Amino acid sequence: MSAAPKIIIITAPSGAGKTSITRYLLDKYPTRLGFSVSAATRSPRAHEKDGVDYYFLTLDTFKQKIQHNEFVEWEMVYEGKFYGTLKSELERIWQQGKTPLLDIEVKGAIHIREQFPHSTLALFIEPPSVDELRRRLEMRGTETVESLLARVNKASYEISFKHHFDKIIVNDDLSKACHGAEKAIMEFLEI
Ligand code: 5GP
Numbered sequence: 001m002s003a004a005p006k007i008i009i010i011t012a013p014s015g016a017g018k019t020s021i022t023r024y025l026l027d028k029y030p031t032r033l034g035f036s037v038s039a040a041t042r043s044p045r046a047h048e049k050d051g052v053d054y055y056f057l058t059l060d061t062f063k064q065k066i067q068h069n070e071f072v073e074w075e076m077v078y079e080g081k082f083y084g085t086l087k088s089e090l091e092r093i094w095q096q097g098k099t100p101l102l103d104i105e106v107k108g109a110i111h112i113r114e115q116f117p118h119s120t121l122a123l124f125i126e127p128p129s130v131d132e133l134r135r136r137l138e139m140r141g142t143e144t145v146e147s148l149l150a151r152v153n154k155a156s157y158e159i160s161f162k163h164h165f166d167k168i169i170v171n172d173d174l175s176k177a178c179h180g181a182e183k184a185i186m187e188f189l190e191i
Contacts, residue, residue: 004119005094008033008185009102011109012125013155015137017171021125022103024178025185032189034093036100039065039074041082045142055086073104073111078150085112099189106158109165121188123181124165128172130156 010025012018026035040054041062050056057065062082066074074084085102093100102112106124113120127133134152137143143151162168167184171177185191 004116005090006099006189007090007102007112007116007120008099008188009104009109009112009120009122010125010181011104011106011122011165012171013106013127013133013158014151015133015140015155016125016127017136017174017177018103018125020174021169021171021178021181022101025101025181028182029185032098032191033101033185034096034098036085036089036093036102038089038102038104039071039082039084039086041080042078054083072115073108075105075108077105078147083108106161110161113164121167121184122165123184124162124168125177125181126159126162126168126170127155128170130159 010018010022022035026033037051038054039057039062041057041059044050044053044056048054059082065071070086070088071084072087072090074082077083085104085108090100109122113122130152133155137148137151169177169180
């Protein structure tokens with residue numbers, strides 16, 4: 001019997017740097033790792049492309065997919081905004097002979113880990129502090145005052161779940177955090 005196909009999750013509060021770490025890993029291991037494109041109901045930001053950054057869906061289409069059991073996990077990450085990992089997306093990446101790399105929030109990460117406890121590596125990227133996280137989100141400039149406050153409040157809550165994950169990587173230095181994630185992944189994939 002062949003081993004169950006593997007899944008790698010990078011999770012963290014918004015603004016902790018998980019997207020930068022995910023990009024570093026995908027650039028370095030393009031033949032091993034495949035980015036899992038999530039479905040989402042929020043509007044695309046400037047430069048975001050449908051099918052590349054997200055599958056941007058209407059709320060109706062997203063709800064239909066929930067009913068048809070097409071997600072491995074989904075969450076209402078922000079008020080009225082749904083995000084989810086499609087089963088078809090994991091299959092697509094496995095069929096390419098790669099391991100899916102998921103950049104998702106904490107609850108979704110916990111759900112996937114519960115479903116695939118022996119074949120998932122879930123890394124938690126911890127911001128050095130909540131103040132630092134606020135500063136990073138302000139600098140990114142993608143948030144309104146309300147959404148920034150919502151993300152910062154949510155971050156404190158999410159940090160309380162960090163012990164559910166295989167490894168906690170404190171991102172006080174991006175390059176060190178990238179290498180920490182890389183090392184854990186190499187061990188997991190036995191490279
Ligand atoms: P953003 O709107 O900034 O792109 O993403 C908001 C949050 O949703 C981020 O923490 C991101 O990692 C998370 N996210 C993206 N895709 C998914 C998904 O498929 N499932 C879950 N649970 N969270 C996701």
